[in-house]
Amino acid sequence: MSTIENRQFKLIARPKGMVKRSDFEFASAPAGEPGPGEVLVQVLYLSLDPAMRGWMNEGKSYIAPVGLGEVMRAGGVGRVVGSRDPGLAVGDFVVGMTGVQDYAVMKAKDASKVDPRLAPLPRYLGALGMPGLTAYFGLLDIGQPKESETVVVSAAAGAVGAVVGQIAKIKGCRVVGIAGGPEKCRYVTDELGFDAAIDYKNQDVRAGLLQFCPQGIDVYFDNVGGEILDIALSLLARKARVIICGAISQYNSMESLQGPRYYLSLLVNHARMEGFVVFDYLARYGEGMQALVGWTMQGKLKAREHVVKGLETFPQTLLMLFRGANAGKLVIQVADE
Amino acid sequence: MSTIENRQFKLIARPKGMVKRSDFEFASAPAGEPGPGEVLVQVLYLSLDPAMRGWMNEGKSYIAPVGLGEVMRAGGVGRVVGSRDPGLAVGDFVVGMTGVQDYAVMKAKDASKVDPRLAPLPRYLGALGMPGLTAYFGLLDIGQPKESETVVVSAAAGAVGAVVGQIAKIKGCRVVGIAGGPEKCRYVTDELGFDAAIDYKNQDVRAGLLQFCPQGIDVYFDNVGGEILDIALSLLARKARVIICGAISQYNSMESLQGPRYYLSLLVNHARMEGFVVFDYLARYGEGMQALVGWTMQGKLKAREHVVKGLETFPQTLLMLFRGANAGKLVIQVADE
Numbered sequence: 001m002s003t004i005e006n007r008q009f010k011l012i013a014r015p016k017g018m019v020k021r022s023d024f025e026f027a028s029a030p031a032g033e034p035g036p037g038e039v040l041v042q043v044l045y046l047s048l049d050p051a052m053r054g055w056m057n058e059g060k061s062y063i064a065p066v067g068l069g070e071v072m073r074a075g076g077v078g079r080v081v082g083s084r085d086p087g088l089a090v091g092d093f094v095v096g097m098t099g100v101q102d103y104a105v106m107k108a109k110d111a112s113k114v115d116p117r118l119a120p121l122p123r124y125l126g127a128l129g130m131p132g133l134t135a136y137f138g139l140l141d142i143g144q145p146k147e148s149e150t151v152v153v154s155a156a157a158g159a160v161g162a163v164v165g166q167i168a169k170i171k172g173c174r175v176v177g178i179a180g181g182p183e184k185c186r187y188v189t190d191e192l193g194f195d196a197a198i199d200y201k202n203q204d205v206r207a208g209l210l211q212f213c214p215q216g217i218d219v220y221f222d223n224v225g226g227e228i229l230d231i232a233l234s235l236l237a238r239k240a241r242v243i244i245c246g247a248i249s250q251y252n253s254m255e256s257l258q259g260p261r262y263y264l265s266l267l268v269n270h271a272r273m274e275g276f277v278v279f280d281y282l283a284r285y286g287e288g289m290q291a292l293v294g295w296t297m298q299g300k301l302k303a304r305e306h307v308v309k310g311l312e313t314f315p316q317t318l319l320m321l322f323r324g325a326n327a328g329k330l331v332i333q334v335a336d337e
Numbered sequence: 338m339s340t341i342e343n344r345q346f347k348l349i350a351r352p353k354g355m356v357k358r359s360d361f362e363f364a365s366a367p368a369g370e371p372g373p374g375e376v377l378v379q380v381l382y383l384s385l386d387p388a389m390r391g392w393m394n395e396g397k398s399y400i401a402p403v404g405l406g407e408v409m410r411a412g413g414v415g416r417v418v419g420s421r422d423p424g425l426a427v428g429d430f431v432v433g434m435t436g437v438q439d440y441a442v443m444k445a446k447d448a449s450k451v452d453p454r455l456a457p458l459p460r461y462l463g464a465l466g467m468p469g470l471t472a473y474f475g476l477l478d479i480g481q482p483k484e485s486e487t488v489v490v491s492a493a494a495g496a497v498g499a500v501v502g503q504i505a506k507i508k509g510c511r512v513v514g515i516a517g518g519p520e521k522c523r524y525v526t527d528e529l530g531f532d533a534a535i536d537y538k539n540q541d542v543r544a545g546l547l548q549f550c551p552q553g554i555d556v557y558f559d560n561v562g563g564e565i566l567d568i569a570l571s572l573l574a575r576k577a578r579v580i581i582c583g584a585i586s587q588y589n590s591m592e593s594l595q596g597p598r599y600y601l602s603l604l605v606n607h608a609r610m611e612g613f614v615v616f617d618y619l620a621r622y623g624e625g626m627q628a629l630v631g632w633t634m635q636g637k638l639k640a641r642e643h644v645v646k647g648l649e650t651f652p653q654t655l656l657m658l659f660r661g662a663n664a665g666k667l668v669i670q671v672a673d674e
Contacts, residue, residue: 062605230596244604259567259596267581267612268399275604 006031008101009072009314015056018252018322021315023056024072031103033082039108040082043098044337046311047075047125048318048330049159050223051277053251062277071099072314075130076334077114077121078104088113095124100314102334119296120305121337126159126329127303128292134245134278135163136288139221140171141281142243142274147172149218150237152209154228156197157184159303159329160245163292164221165194166301173219176212178205178228180324187327192302206231216240225250226258233262236269244275252322304328343368345438346409346651352393355589355659358652360393361409368440370419376448377419378431378441381674383648384412384462385655385667386496387560388614390588399614408436409651412467413671414451414458415441425450432461437651439671456633457642458674463496463666464640465629471582471615472500473625476558477508478618479580479611484509486555487574489546491565493534494521496640496666497582500629501558502531503638510556513549515542515565517661524664529639543568553577562587563595570599573606581612589659641665 005028013023034040055066055073066073076098080088085108088094094111098104114124126132138160145151151168155161156177165188168175177188177197185197198208205228209217216237222229225247233242250257266273281288295301306326308317311334320326342365350360371377392403392410403410413435417425422445425431431448435441451461463469475497482488488505492498493514502525505512514525514534522534535545542565546554553574559566562584570579587594603610618625632638643663645654648671657663 225601244600246604247601250601257598257601259598259600261594261596263581263596263600263610264562264584264587264594264612266610267583267614270611270613270617272609272611273600273603274607274609275601276607277604280607 004031032105041078043078122305131159137281143219151219153221155223240271242273341368369442378415380415383669459642468496474618480556488556490558492560577608579610
C-alpha cells in the first residue's frame with residue numbers, strides 16, 4: 001500500500017467569469033499504485049494554459065469538461081517512480097496529462113518519454129510541447145504562409161505566439177507581433193527576431209498594423225479574440241488566412257462574447273477564417289516534434305519559461321495568464337528535478 | 338445627334354442606414370451615341386441586388402463605390418439598338434452593367450449576348466446570371482459539399498439561395514432552407530425540392546435546425562448574417578464549411594454591425610468560414626453558365642422572377658429586398674420586350 005502523500009486540486013464549482021480559489025478544493029490523498037501497463041509519475045512541472053478555462057465549463061466542446069469532484073486536468077512533466085510497463089523504467093522522464101497533483105497514475109501509452117539532455121524539462125510543456133505543436137500545425141497547415149508574406153500574431157510573447165513568429169521567420173515571412181508591454185515587445189524583436197512588435201497596452205494597434213503591414217495582413221494568427229481580432233480583420237490582404245487558435249480576452253466572459261464585427265472583410269477580400277485545436281493533429285505529432293526539436297538544436301527556435309514554485313499556488317498562478325503577467329510559457333514547479 | 342430621351346437615377350447622397358428616395362436624383366438626358374467598339378443598349382430589365390447597398394457606401398471594397406452624381410450601378414438585360422462593333426448587331430439581346438437608366442452606351446466587350454429562346458430574359462439576371470454564378474462558385478468551390486452531407490442555406494427563396502439549394506440537391510446533399518413566411522417555405526420544399534424549410538418569421542430557427550440537422554450542419558451558405566448566422570455557427574458539424582456570401586440583415590446598419598458571437602465554434606469543430614464575391618471567378622464564368630444552362634434544360638434548376646414595372650419605381654422597389662417582400666429574383670421591367 002502506498003503511503004506517499006499526494007496533494008491534489010479538485011474542481012468543485014463551475015467558475016462564473018474569472019476563476020476563483022473557491023472553485024477548487026486542495027486536499028491530500030495517498031498516491032495510487034500503478035496497475036498492469038501503468039506507471040506512477042512524480043510531477044515536476046505543470047503546464048498552465050488558457051484552454052484550462054474552457055475545460056472548466058459545462059457543455060459539449062472538443063474535449064469533455066472536467067467533472068465536478070475530479071482532479072483538475074493539466075499537462076505535466078514528471079519522473080517515473082513506479083512502473084508496471086516494460087516500455088518505461090523508473091527514472092525515465094515523461095510528459096502527459098498528469099493533472100494538478102503531486103503524483104499521477106497513468107497508462108504508459110499516454111506518457112511520452114522526453115530527453116532532458118536536448119532541452120530543459122519545462123520546455124516540453126512549451127515550445128517542445130502542446131503550445132509548440134499548436135503553433136506548428138496552426139501556422140503551417142491552416143495559415144500556409146508563403147515566402148515574403150506578412151504574418152501577424154497576437155499574444156506574440158506567449159507560449160504559442162513566440163513559436164508562431166519564429167516558424168514564420170524560418171519560412172521567410174515578414175513577422176509582426178502584438179504583445180502587452182515594452183518588455184515583451186523587445187523580447188520578440190530583439191531575442192526572437194520578429195520584424196516589428198506593437199505594444200497593445202501603450203500603442204494604437206490599428207496605427208501600428210497600418211505602419212508595419214502596408215500591403216495588408218496575409219496571415220493572422222489569433223490567440224486573443226475581441227478588439228484585436230476586429231482590427232486585424234479590417235486590415236486583411238486579399239486571400240488572407242485567419243487562424244482562430246484562442247480567444248483569451250473572452251474566456252472569462254463567454255456569456256457576453258463579442259463576435260468579430262469585421263467578419264465581412266472575409267467577403268470583400270475572399271479571405272478565410274479557420275479554427276482548430278492541436279488534438280486534431282494527433283497523428284502528426286511526430287512530424288511536428290521532429291521539426292521543433294530540429295530548429296531548437298539549430299538555434300532557430302528559442303523559448304523561455306516563466307516558472308512559479310509550489311503546487312499550492314495553482315489558482316492564483318493560473319490567473320496570471322489572463323492578466324498577461326507571465327513572460328514566456330507559464331509553468332508551476334511542483335518538485336525539484 | 339441622339340434625340341432619344343434617357344431617364345436616369347443618379348446617386349446624389351450616401352445613404353445613412355436605410356436607402357431613401359432623396360439619396361437619388363431622377364432626371365432625363367439625351368441617350369449617348371456609341372463610339373468605335375461600343376453599342377447602345379435599350380434596357381429591358383434591371384437587376385435589384387442586396388450588394389447595391391454596399392456600392393453606395395464610401396470606402397475601399399472589392400469594387401469602387403458609385404460616385405456621387407453618377408448613374409446608379411446595376412446589372413441589366415437589354416436590346417442592342419445601335420452598334421459600332423462587328424461582334425454585336427442591332428436586335429441582339431445582351432446582359433451587362435447597364436446602370437439604372439433607359440439606355441446605356443457600353444463597350445461591346447462588356448456586354449454578353451444572351452439567347453431568349455433558352456430562357457426568359459429576366460432569368461439572365463437571376464438563376465442564369467450573377468446570382469446563379471454566385472451560388473455555383475460559392476457552394477461548389479468554397480463549400481465543397483459531399484454526397485449525403487447536410488447543407489443549410491439562408492434567404493433560401495432568394496435569387497442566390499434557391500440556386501444553392503437546387504445545386505446541393507443535384508450533388509446528393511440533404512438541403513434545409515431558411516426563409517421568411519410560409520409561402521416561401523412551401524416554394525423551396527414543394528417546387529424546388531429542398532428536404533425541409535424553416536420559416537424564420539414564425540418558427541424557432543434553432544429548434545428547426547436541431548430537428549432537421551441531427552448530425553449538425555456540414556455546409557452553411559449565409560446570405561443574411563446577424564442572428565441566423567449565430568445560430569448556424571452554434572450547430573456546425575466537425576470540419577464544417579461556412580460560406581459568407583452576404584449579410585442582408587446588416588447592410589443598412591453597418592456602424593452597429595453585429596459580429597458572429599459563436600465564431601469559436603470554428604475552433605472547437607475545426608471549421609472554416611470563407612467569403613467571396615462572384616467577380617473573383619470571372620475567368621470561370623463560362624464553366625458556371627454551361628452548368629447552369631444545362632441543369633435548366635434538364636428541368637433540374639427552376640427559378641422565378643418577381644417583376645415590378647417601371648424604371649421610376651427603382652428606390653422603393655429596391656427596399657423590397659431588405660423587407661424580404663420579393664418572391665424570387667427581383668427585377669424592374671423598364672420597357673416591353
